[in-house]
Amino acid sequence: MINYTDELRKHNLKATPQRLAISDALYINGHMSIEVLYELMLKKFNSISLATIYKNINLMMENSFIQEVKIPNAKSVYELTKTAHSHLVCDSCGEVEDITIDLDAIIDEAKQISSFKIDKASLVLSGVCKNCQ
């Protein structure tokens, strides 16, 4: 188990017990929706407020400690910020997995055929996971 105290502070976030628990939950589960995260946090802090979840998620995003992953036909999930990567989503069970694919060639191609200055690529691949096949 990692202690996220320093990591939070590096992102200008006070290391409160609630934030440490959110960090742990995201570390363990990888990707969580607001709803699921709230349910889980309620087990640890029986009086945690939903507003606390929202405030922390928003602040953690502003400070780049976590990131939102928008998924086709599903609610957003959140993950700890790590090196750039893409996502795999199971259309059957909803499971979200990280996958690292080099998108440089794609980005270069896009730069050539468009007039945009491109600096980020977000790729979500949908399909059926091993378990659901």
Next chain:
Amino acid sequence: MINYTDELRKHNLKATPQRLAISDALYINGHMSIEVLYELMLKKFNSISLATIYKNINLMMENSFIQEVKIPNAKSVYELTKTAHSHLVCDSCGEVEDITIDLDAIIDEAKQISSFKIDKASLVLSGVCKNCQ
């Protein structure tokens, strides 16, 4: 100007004036949020209900007549369904543009390194558009 009557019917959607107007608006504007679409439709039908917008957007999505585009840090926009393509988003003005890039190589790579059965790829590139540079 295209007449979407037949196109709607092909997707099992009755061709009502409201739906024809929504189709036209999406054809002309390319990508629109619920909010902007509603504002625009109000100019044409001064008593159109917001519920009508939602009901139609949802039904049109179910029937694959339109598609939702989820964008990082912004509200979803909707577009008429066309052949598979990716999107470019301007972080400055929010403009969304279509871009066609072959993602087959990427999908093949993902298939090899994961245990998922992959059937769809959704790519959103972010940057700064010509106008905002």
Next chain:
DNA sequence: TATTTTAAAGATAAATATTATCCTTTGATA
């Protein structure tokens, strides 16, 4: 370590966004 300061937590109200319901109207088919 005690004190002070500032920010976060909790409770809850308010604001937004989305969906459901019910009645009226209308598009599509015969």
Next chain:
DNA sequence: TATCAAAGGATAATATTTATCTTTAAAATA
């Protein structure tokens, strides 16, 4: 043109997210 299922409008009900206010606690500092 008559019929009927479906769509529209009005609006209530839910769901989601944000704001406000008071209390509590993290972290800086004396």
